[in-house]
Amino acid sequence: MTGMILFIAGCGRSPDHQSPIDDATILTVTFAGDLGLGLAVQSYPWIEKNGYHAAFANVRPVIKDTDFFIPNLESPITDPETPSIFPKRRPRQPPEVATALQDEGVTIVGLANNHQMDFGKPGLDSTLKYLHAAGIKTFGAGENLAQATEPLILEKNGYKVAVVAGCRPRKWQLLATDELAGVAPLERKPWSKAIKKAKKKADFVVALPHWGECNKSKISDEEKKYAQITVDAGADLVIGHHPHIPQTMEIIRGVPVLYSIGNFIFHGIRQIELEKGPRNLRFDYSWVTKVEWTRRGLKSITIIPFFNNNLKTDFTPRPAEPKNARWLYERLLPEGYWEQTGNRAVIRFL
Template sequence: MKKSFLNSIIFLIFCILILTLVLFQVQKTQREIENLASLPPLFFESKREKIILLFVGDIMLDRGVKNKIKNYGQGDFKFPFLKTSQFLNEADLLIGNLEGPISDKGKKAGSIYSFRMDPMALEGLKFAGFDILTLANNHILDYTREAMEDTILRLKEAGIDFVGAGLNFKEACFPKVKETKNTKIAFLAFTNLGSSFWQAKENSSGICWLNEENLKKGIKEAKDKADISVVLFHFGDEYKEKANLTQRYFSHLAIDLGADLVVGHHPHVVQEIENYKGKYIAYSLGNFVFDQNFSKETMEGMALKVLVVGKRIKEIFPIKTKLNRYFQVELVK
C-alpha cells in the first residue's frame, strides 16, 4: 500500500513538472509572436533573398577606346573596366547595350561612324561580369549580317546571353529568361533605328524590330514564362536629354502590356526616369564605355541598380558614372 501511494506521489510530481514546462513554452511562444507582431514590415523583407539587377549604357570598345587600350592598357580589354569591376560583379545579373559587332568578319556597310570590335573585347566583357547584352541597335549590322552572326556565335561560346538579335525571328524577339534565387526574369530588346530590312525573319538573321505586334508577342511570352519582365529599347534622339514622344509611347505601351521595367539606350546622354503606373522607365542610361569626349554629357552615364525582393521590383537606385581621359568607366563619388 505504501509503495502504491509513493508511486502515485511520484506520478503526480511528474505530471506537475510536465504541465509547468508546457505552460512555460506556451508563454514563451506567445511572447515571441507578440514581439514579431511589433516588428516593422521591412524586417521581414530583409529576411527574404534579395536580387540585384544592374543595367548600364552603351558599350563600344572600338575606335578611340581601342586606341587607349592599346596605348595605355597593354592591349588588355579589361582596361576600361578596371576601376568598376568589383562594383559590377556584385550584381546578380549585369546587363548592357553592345554598340556594334564583335568580329573579324564582314565588310563595312555603315556610315563613317561604323564599329567593329576586336574579338579580344570578349575578355573585357567577361571580366566585367556581363550576363546579358542587347544587340538590338543601329550598329550591330555595321559590318553586314556576317559580322552580326559571328558576334552571336562568339557570345554563345563566351557564355554571355544576348537579346534583340538572332539567327532567326524567334531568337531575336523571344525573351531570354534568367533564373536566379528562385526568381525567373525575362529580358526582351527592340529597336526602331536603322532599316526595317534588318529585322529578323522566320529563317533569316537580324534584329528585333520595334512595333506594336512584336512588342505584344514578346511581352505575352515573357509574362507566361517569368515572374518579372524587362524590356530594353534602343530608341530616341541622339544627345537629347529629354525623351521624345515615340519613346514615351512605346515605353507606356510596354508597361500597359505587362512589362515590369523599361530601360533605354541610344541617345548617348542620360535621360529622365519616369514612374508610370507604379513601374519605372529609364529612358536612356547614356554612355557606359565610349569615346565621345566632345562633351561633358557624353562622358557621363548612369548605372541603374534594381532591387528585387519577393519576385517583385522593390526599388531602383540611379548611380552616376563617368569616363576618364583613358575611357575607363568610374563611379562618381
C-alpha cells in the same frame, strides 16, 4: 551565377506565376548602357598601350556586386576582314573583346541596337560565335524574328525575371523578320507579343528599349509613345538606352520608366567629337542601374553614376562626384521618389 535568363523587348510581372521565395530573399540584376571598346580611332593608342581590361578598372565592383549584370553591346565583334555593308567606316570590336568581357565577369549582353547589323549577317554570326565561345549569353538578335525576340529567363532560387530588348527601326539597320536575321524590332506588334510571352514564363519582366535620339536630352514623342505601349503590354520596369546620355525617369501607371541611362564603357567617335565643344553636364555622365526584388515585387532601383568623358577619364569611366550626381538627380528623377547616399540615388518601392 546559375540558372536561365529570359531576355526580350519589353518587361512586366505575371501574378499567375508567383514563385515560393521568402520575402527576405533578394534577387539583383544590374543594367548598364552602351558598351563598345576601342571604337574610335582616337582610342587606338590607348588600347595598344593599356589593353582592354584597363577600361574596367573603376566599374568592376558594379559587375561583381549583383546576381546578373547586363550591358548593351553596341557594336559587333568581327575579324578585320569582315566587310561593312555601308560605304562609310563603321566601328567594330575585335575578337579579343569577347575574351576581355569574359575575364571581367560579363556573362550576358544585349544585342538589340542600331549598330549590331553594321556588318550584315556575317557580322552578327561573328559576334555570336565569339561571345558564345566565351560563355556569354546573348539576346535581342538572331537568325530570324522568333530567335531575336525569344525571351531569355534569369532565375535564382526558383524566382524568375524576364528581360526583353528591342530596337526602333533605323534606315541603316537590319531588323529581324520571319525569314531574315537581324535585331529584335521595337514595333508595336512584335514588341507587345514578346512582353506578353515573357510574362507567361516569369514573375517579372524588364524591358530594354533602344530608342530615342542621340545626344538629345528631350524625350522624343516616339519614346513617349512606345513607353505607353510597353507599359500597356505588361512591363514592370523600363530601362532605355541609345541617346548616349541619361534622360528623365517617370512613373507610368506605377511602372518606372528610365528613358535612357546613357553609356557604360563607350569609346565612341561621336562622344569624343562632342567633347571638343560646349557641353551640358549630363553629356559627361552615365548611369548603371541596380534593381532589387523580393517575392512581393520590386524593392528598389539604385542609380550608380559614372563620369565618362573619354578625354578627361583616359577612356576609363570613374565614379561621379556626389555634387555632380545630385545635379543630375534633381533634374532627371521624379521629385520625392529618391534619396541620395554618397553619389548614388536610391528609389524605393517596398
